[in-house]
Amino acid sequence: MPPGQDGSKALAAQHGRTPFGAVAAPSWEAPRASAERAGPRAGEIRRVADRVLDGQRITAEEALLLHDHADVATLGRLADAVRRRRHPDRPSAEPGGAPIPAVTYIVDRNLNPTNVCITDCGFCAFYRRPGAEGEYVLERDEIYRRIQETVDLGGRQLLMQGGHHPYIKTEWWCELLRDIGERWDINCHALSAPELDHLAKLDKRPVEEVIRDLKDAGLGSVPGAGAEILVERVREIIARKKTSTERWLEVHRRVHEAGLRSSATMMFGHFETAAERVEHLARLRDLQDETGGFTAFACWNVQPEGVPDEHLYPPKTTPGVYLRVQALARIFLDNIENMQTSYVTQGLKMAQVTLRFGCNDFGGTMLEENVVSAAGCFHLEPIQEIEGVIRRAGFTPLQRNSWYGIVDPRYEGLERGPLNREEAATHRAAAGVSA
Amino acid sequence: MSVAVDDLLAQARAADLGDVAEKVFAAERLSIADGERLYATPDLHALGALANHARERWHGDLAYFNVNQHVNYTNLCNKLCRFCAFQRLPGQDGAYVWSPAECAEKIRAQLHEPVTEVHIVGGVWPKLGYDYYLDLLRAVKAARPEIHVKAFTMVELDQIAKVAGKPLEEVLPELVEAGLGSVPGGGAEVFSERVRADTYHLKISGEQWLETARKVHAAGLRSNCTMLHGHVETPAERLDHLDRLRRLQDETGGFQTYVPLSFHPENSEMADVPGPTALDELREIAVGRLMLDNIPHVKAYWILMDVPIAQLALSFGADDVDGTVVEEKIYHEAGATTPQGVQRGELIRWIRDAGRVPVERNTLYEVVWSAEPELAAAGGPARD
Numbered sequence: 004m005p006p007g008q009d010g011s012k013a014l015a016a017q018h019g020r021t022p023f024g025a026v027a028a029p030s031w032e033a034p035r036a037s038a039e040r041a042g043p044r045a046g047e048i049r050r051v052a053d054r055v056l057d058g059q060r061i062t063a064e065e066a067l068l069l070h071d072h073a074d075v076a077t078l079g080r081l082a083d084a085v086r087r088r089r090h091p092d093r094p095s096a097e098p099g100g101a102p103i104p105a106v107t108y109i110v111d112r113n114l115n116p117t118n119v120c121i122t123d124c125g126f127c128a129f130y131r132r133p134g135a136e137g138e139y140v141l142e143r144d145e146i147y148r149r150i151q152e153t154v155d156l157g158g159r160q161l162l163m164q165g166g167h168h169p170y171i172k173t174e175w176w177c178e179l180l181r182d183i184g185e186r187w188d189i190n191c192h193a194l195s196a197p198e199l200d201h202l203a204k205l206d207k208r209p210v211e212e213v214i215r216d217l218k219d220a221g222l223g224s225v226p227g228a229g230a231e232i233l234v235e236r237v238r239e240i241i242a243r244k245k246t247s248t249e250r251w252l253e254v255h256r257r258v259h260e261a262g263l264r265s266s267a268t269m270m271f272g273h274f275e276t277a278a279e280r281v282e283h284l285a286r287l288r289d290l291q292d293e294t295g296g297f298t299a300f301a302c303w304n305v306q307p308e309g310v311p312d313e314h315l316y317p318p319k320t321t322p323g324v325y326l327r328v329q330a331l332a333r334i335f336l337d338n339i340e341n342m343q344t345s346y347v348t349q350g351l352k353m354a355q356v357t358l359r360f361g362c363n364d365f366g367g368t369m370l371e372e373n374v375v376s377a378a379g380c381f382h383l384e385p386i387q388e389i390e391g392v393i394r395r396a397g398f399t400p401l402q403r404n405s406w407y408g409i410v411d412p413r414y415e416g417l418e419r420g421p422l423n424r425e426e427a428a429t430h431r432a433a434a435g436v437s438a
Numbered sequence: 439m440s441v442a443v444d445d446l447l448a449q450a451r452a453a454d455l456g457d458v459a460e461k462v463f464a465a466e467r468l469s470i471a472d473g474e475r476l477y478a479t480p481d482l483h484a485l486g487a488l489a490n491h492a493r494e495r496w497h498g499d500l501a502y503f504n505v506n507q508h509v510n511y512t513n514l515c516n517k518l519c520r521f522c523a524f525q526r527l528p529g530q531d532g533a534y535v536w537s538p539a540e541c542a543e544k545i546r547a548q549l550h551e552p553v554t555e556v557h558i559v560g561g562v563w564p565k566l567g568y569d570y571y572l573d574l575l576r577a578v579k580a581a582r583p584e585i586h587v588k589a590f591t592m593v594e595l596d597q598i599a600k601v602a603g604k605p606l607e608e609v610l611p612e613l614v615e616a617g618l619g620s621v622p623g624g625g626a627e628v629f630s631e632r633v634r635a636d637t638y639h640l641k642i643s644g645e646q647w648l649e650t651a652r653k654v655h656a657a658g659l660r661s662n663c664t665m666l667h668g669h670v671e672t673p674a675e676r677l678d679h680l681d682r683l684r685r686l687q688d689e690t691g692g693f694q695t696y697v698p699l700s701f702h703p704e705n706s707e708m709a710d711v712p713g714p715t716a717l718d719e720l721r722e723i724a725v726g727r728l729m730l731d732n733i734p735h736v737k738a739y740w741i742l743m744d745v746p747i748a749q750l751a752l753s754f755g756a757d758d759v760d761g762t763v764v765e766e767k768i769y770h771e772a773g774a775t776t777p778q779g780v781q782r783g784e785l786i787r788w789i790r791d792a793g794r795v796p797v798e799r800n801t802l803y804e805v806v807w808s809a810e811p812e813l814a815a816a817g818g819p820a821r822d
Binding site: 032033034035036037038040041045049074075076079080083318320321322323324326349350352353355356359391392395396397 | 440442445449480482483486487490494498499712715716717718720744745746747749750753754787788790791792793794795
């Protein structure tokens with residue numbers, strides 16, 4: 004690896020990393036809309052577009068063609084058509100009632116039990132090395148306090164993820180999951196693939212066993228974090244110590260086989276090429292063909308401000324690139340039902356736009372710690388704001404659970420979908436478990 | 439017809455806009471009734487694609503920006519418009535008037551930047567005499583002689599003629615002599631008398647605004663035009679506004695750019711009105727591009743719309759994103775969370791990532807810089 008500049012060397016040493024100072028981010032130019040329309044690829048793009056509109060699957064090569072040569076408005080139009088096909092208006096529960104064009108979201112809270120991590124990703128501003136200033140492991144009382152607050156507000160899900168702590172093992176998590184399950188009816192959407200992999204390493208046993216124990220203890224579903232870009236060349240640059248591509252996919256396969264659903268993500272806009280973005284999507288689509296276990300996909304561009312390796316990252320990609328990638332994901336991932344917008348990274352305005360560029364879900368409300376108690380969760384400002392943005396885009400906001408079943412008390416009669424992890428488990432996965 | 443136009447027609451037909459599309463292709467003027475359908479269609483993609491067609495006919499892939507700075511010389515104002523968070527009365531917190539020398543200082547502070555335009559607008563305050571405005575122009579030009587001064591909305595010009603005690607036709611040449619180069623488009627709000635009576639009844643009427651613009655154009659000055667949208671106006675009132683702008687443009691040809699202005703409710707008397715959403719803003723850009731068939735440019739003003747929406751608007755009918763700005767005050771008093779200025783390089787990056795060719799222009803749309811000078815010099819297909 005080429006030597007970094009002095010500053011990056013020092014910083015990298017401090018964080019226990021090899022610097023990658025001289026790695027250049029690939030350059031990419033957005034296609035020129037007007038020129039491409041008259042250009043040599045116009046016919047080809049149209050053929051691919053027609054296939055998308057016809058409901059056919061497109062190849063990775065075709066996805067790359069769209070990524071590099073279709074204008075963003077065309078991608079948006081195609082993604083919107085795919086979204087409408089996958090999520091047609093829901094029939095009203097009232098006789099003769101108007102169909103409901105729905106966008107879902109979940110009332111949930113982020114709970115990060117620890118920020119101690121030995122994986123040293125340079126794009127992460129959250130983690131602390133063991134013993135470093137600002138490291139924490141939340142006390143049980145504090146975890147309980149936050150859960151109670153979430154439950155009081157009508158929360159359906161705890162998104163629990165954290166650092167790869169060198170001493171916190173599976174048993175610690177199992178105990179926590181059991182204790183939560185005894186006290187509250189709330190789903191623990193917890194432990195991303197790299198964390199599960201980390202626990203398997205600490206336990207020195209297969210990840211299947213770790214997943215089985217966690218499931219027995221009450222784990223309800225698994226978040227899709229840590230995917231970054233599922234291409235080894237890129238992971239070698241940005242996350243050398245993190246779970247490899249093959250392993251990330253393998254862990255999700257095992258999760259699905261255990262009868263749990265998970266989501267998938269992508270973090271782009273750093274050192275990956277356009278072809279590598281498509282490769283990432285193709286890996287996800289292949290696994291989904293195999294297991295059917297992914298509920299949803301979300302993506303965002305790396306947010307390099309204030310992270311340890313900020314100086315090594317290219318400038319943050321502009322919103323136009325996010326929209327392009329998000330729309331392409333909806334078009335390409337024909338076997339993943341839900342697309343989550345990323346309002347946390349893109350802002351509410353852009354999030355509203357994504358509802359016309361392929362997204363059908365607003366993700367979680369991520370209630371903050373200092374949220375004041377309220378009579379019911381519909382009156383919380385962030386929830387009202389999210390609902391307002393959805394409504395004014397022409398959709399009806401519906402609250403969902405972790406498995407995308409509808410749990411909105413305002414719409415009791417609607418077709419609900421899965422209400423728990425057992426109902427949500429995929430057929431192939433269930434077969435795998437019984438075998 | 440080309441494949442692209444064929445496709446677009448099919449898309450428009452599916453949205454029940456086939457006849458409108460055919461008018462757009464034939465460069466025929468859209469009627470008010472057509473405009474009502476554009477506002478009503480749920481198919482934002484079909485609407486955007488039509489507007490984009492018109493936009494690319496005017497400008498191809500070119501997208502314009504400039505390196506400019508804003509000077510808001512006073513926030514004292516006697517118009518008491520209910521939508522405004524910038525205005526102050528004397529003695530109120532934050533009330534200010536900058537002297538011509540202080541304004542010149544703002545200009546000198548940016549001499550190290552390649553600024554080509556200063557945008558000067560402020561409140562309407564009768565204690566400011568005619569000399570103040572003349573001195574302001576002269577001071578700015580003295581501080582940076584080559585800078586283009588785009589100053590004073592139609593509302594301010596009306597006030598300046600009042601304090602000058604003579605007709606605007608006589609005032610304008612004197613302002614030009616002092617340094618005025620062109621006139622911005624603000625203060626038009628919505629021409630509807632209903633909305634004006636309710637919201638900004640002390641301001642000049644729509645007819646007066648248009649009459650002032652007519653005089654500005656007759657004096658050989660170019661101007662912009664605007665519409666403040668997303669408050670209490672109806673689509674019919676917006677279409678009436680756009681129609682009156684295009685009729686004046688038929689007559690004078692003096693408007694360079696149409697700028698839809700998004701209402702920002704915070705800190706104003708109308709804080710309970712939510713303001714337009716991102717999708718509303720995109721629609722406004724698209725409808726503006728399609729209705730205003732005789733105004734060359736449509737601007738997605740990033741300060742108001744926020745960068746993501748302004749960037750996307752370049753695919754929904756807009757061909758300009760305004761400039762580097764440096765110090766915007768009016769919309770930031772109204773809760774705008776965008777930065778108050780932006781680096782030239784950033785603007786170029788946004789435009790490139792939108793799939794457009796960035797062209798730095800001066801106020802009169804002469805090319806200052808482009809990575810593709812030949813393309814920029816040629817302009818769009820409509821100029822052939």
